[in-house]
Amino acid sequence: MRSASASDKTAVRRGRRTPLFVWRVLLLVGAFAAWYALTSLGVLPAFFFGRPLVVLGRVWDWFSSGKIYPHLAVTLVETVLAFAIGTLLGVAAGLWLGLSPTASALLDPYIKAANAMPRVILAPIFAVWFGLGIASKVALGITLVFFIVFFNVFQGVREVSPVVLASVRMLGATRRQLLRHVYLPSATSWVFSSLHISVGMAFVGAVVGEYLGSAAGVGYLILQAEGTFDIDSVFAGILVLTAFALLLDFAVTRAERHLLTWHPRAAADER
Amino acid sequence: MTPATAAVLALDGIGVEWPGSAPGAPGYVAVEDVSLSVGRGEFLSVVGPTGCGKSTLLNVAAGLLAPSSGAVLVAGERLSGLNRRAGYLFQADALMPWRNARENVEAGLIFAGVEPEQAHRRADEWLRRVGLSGFGDRYPHQLSGGMRKRVALAQVLILEPEILLMDEPFAALDVQTRQLMENELLELWSAERRSVVFITHDLEEAISLSDRIVLLSAAPRTRPIGEFPIDLPRPRDVAEIRLTPRFLELHGRIWAALRAEVLKAYAVSQRLG
Ligand SMILES: Nc1ncnc2c1ncn2[C@@H]1O[C@H](COP(=O)(O)OP(=O)(O)OP(=O)(O)O)[C@@H](O)[C@H]1O
Ligand SMILES: [Mg+2]
Numbered sequence: 001m002r003s004a005s006a007s008d009k010t011a012v013r014r015g016r017r018t019p020l021f022v023w024r025v026l027l028l029v030g031a032f033a034a035w036y037a038l039t040s041l042g043v044l045p046a047f048f049f050g051r052p053l054v055v056l057g058r059v060w061d062w063f064s065s066g067k068i069y070p071h072l073a074v075t076l077v078e079t080v081l082a083f084a085i086g087t088l089l090g091v092a093a094g095l096w097l098g099l100s101p102t103a104s105a106l107l108d109p110y111i112k113a114a115n116a117m118p119r120v121i122l123a124p125i126f127a128v129w130f131g132l133g134i135a136s137k138v139a140l141g142i143t144l145v146f147f148i149v150f151f152n153v154f155q156g157v158r159e160v161s162p163v164v165l166a167s168v169r170m171l172g173a174t175r176r177q178l179l180r181h182v183y184l185p186s187a188t189s190w191v192f193s194s195l196h197i198s199v200g201m202a203f204v205g206a207v208v209g210e211y212l213g214s215a216a217g218v219g220y221l222i223l224q225a226e227g228t229f230d231i232d233s234v235f236a237g238i239l240v241l242t243a244f245a246l247l248l249d250f251a252v253t254r255a256e257r258h259l260l261t262w263h264p265r266a267a268a269d270e271r
Numbered sequence: 272m273t274p275a276t277a278a279v280l281a282l283d284g285i286g287v288e289w290p291g292s293a294p295g296a297p298g299y300v301a302v303e304d305v306s307l308s309v310g311r312g313e314f315l316s317v318v319g320p321t322g323c324g325k326s327t328l329l330n331v332a333a334g335l336l337a338p339s340s341g342a343v344l345v346a347g348e349r350l351s352g353l354n355r356r357a358g359y360l361f362q363a364d365a366l367m368p369w370r371n372a373r374e375n376v377e378a379g380l381i382f383a384g385v386e387p388e389q390a391h392r393r394a395d396e397w398l399r400r401v402g403l404s405g406f407g408d409r410y411p412h413q414l415s416g417g418m419r420k421r422v423a424l425a426q427v428l429i430l431e432p433e434i435l436l437m438d439e440p441f442a443a444l445d446v447q448t449r450q451l452m453e454n455e456l457l458e459l460w461s462a463e464r465r466s467v468v469f470i471t472h473d474l475e476e477a478i479s480l481s482d483r484i485v486l487l488s489a490a491p492r493t494r495p496i497g498e499f500p501i502d503l504p505r506p507r508d509v510a511e512i513r514l515t516p517r518f519l520e521l522h523g524r525i526w527a528a529l530r531a532e533v534l535k536a537y538a539v540s541q542r543l544g
Binding site: 161163164166167168169170171172173174177181182185186188189261262263264 | 358
């Protein structure tokens with residue numbers, strides 16, 4: 001009885017899901033078809049809008065010739081480094097300021113100002129400081145990731161349940177043990193809630209950095225294509241970047257499920 | 272045996288005043304001049320209408336809250352800082368949600384520097400004693416409310432505190448689970464005779480568990496208004512003892528004293544609301 005109703009349910013769900021998936025694919029195909037029709041009929045100038053078949057061919061070329069891999073690798077390394085370093089700094093600063101009212105009161109206006117500043121504008125400065133290699137892109141990514149993580153950890157520290165805190169203190173925890181067993185895990189769950197955004201930001205930092213001046217990376221490919229008015233390669237680069245971002249997001253989702261087993265919400269998603 | 276000499280924990284003239292909403296506004300005096308004491312191995316219940324300051328008093332006894340006046344004496348010595356001889360079972364859920372049941376239970380041992388392996392073993396032993404063997408790997412959100420309370424109980428008892436402070440620990444449980452837990456508590460307590468301060472607003476629970484009951488007046492300016500020794504025989508079964516004539520007699524007497532205070536508290540909340 002129960003198993004029958006359970007399989008009914010999956011059948012219903014599958015019945016609903018398949019058309020949705022089909023619709024999504026159709027939407028994509030439709031968009032490509034419209035793009036193709038408009039550019040080949042001359043409604044939109046192909047010089048500015050590219051030709052979809054050539055764009056897809058370009059993507060195919062890149063992957064089959066292997067030309068894209070070194071660039072993807074560079075962009076990936078920049079993203080991962082910016083994410084890791086930015087998160088580390090953000091957690092450290094968030095814990096420190098969250099636990100020290102004096103320091104946070106002192107630094108408050110400056111943090112607000114630094115966060116409000118459009119930090120992409122720092123890219124040229126980083127290029128001057130760190131050269132055109134990986135370091136300047138990582139630095140830009142760090143400034144983007146840092147604030148997201150910082151604010152989340154800061155909030156997390158402030159919102160640790162006072163009852164859990166009192167209870168752990170009554171169990172005899174020292175200040176350091178409180179940090180390790182209460183503040184850090186609590187902050188971590190907040191870091192995870194912003195993981196998708198911060199990984200995305202690390203990626204943005206890498207690509208924008210490359211775009212504004214570099215010698216390698218997917219952003220560099222796009223920059224180069226733009227320089228020769230090769231609009232098809234620009235679109236191909238954008239397609240690759242989008243697919244790459246989706247893959248990163250997928251990886252983050254997997255990591256999240258693995259690391260947050262204790263979390264009611266994450267655990268419920270798994271089901 | 273006078274309380275002054277035998278008291279493990281004593282509140283001496285405790286007053287707590289919360290600051291007013293605006294600077295310069297008069298504060299809110301939650302409790303005023305409260306003195307009570309718990310003897311060694313004694314099970315004391317504190318009963319009072321809701322909002323009268325029971326949790327506040329317990330926080331003072333635990334050293335989590337500094338009183339505005341008066342002193343806390345632990346084994347005759349004035350308390351400053353946290354009360355290291357006390358274990359505290361909170362009214363709200365206080366388990367670490369990011370640690371599973373076993374890790375929660377062993378936390379106090381780990382803090383004290385006990386070898387992880389040994390802490391592990393003792394935690395499993397305590398989980399068994401509270402009827403949760405096999406649940407060590409579950410996270411708090413995967414346990415029922417009653418199970419979480421048991422884990423919390425094991426978490427506190429594993430440190431073998433001399434004084435056990437309990438703040439309406441079973442208030443959120445259904446009647447059956449609650450009676451089970453009460454009996455378990457009595458069994459654990461009778462094995463090792465810790466001193467217990469048990470807070471509740473449920474008079475029947477208080478009578479069936481305690482050696483002595485202290486009644487608190489309604490807020491504000493809460494103070495003790497009566498003290499009742501409970502001379503029911505032990506060991507007790509909390510469900511059965513409620514049917515004995517002596518229980519009903521005690522209940523009638525204490526309830527008469529408490530009723531007036533409950534009505535007063537209700538009237539105050541009506542006026543405020
Ligand atoms: N942090 C606080 N700041 C100001 N007032 C407070 C604070 N904590 C408690 N109070 C007030 O002190 C009084 C006593 O609160 P307390 O939590 O001790 O009541 P209680 O007797 O434990 O109630 P209950 O039975 O509902 O748990 C209440 O009127 C409450 O509004
Ligand atoms: Mg309370």
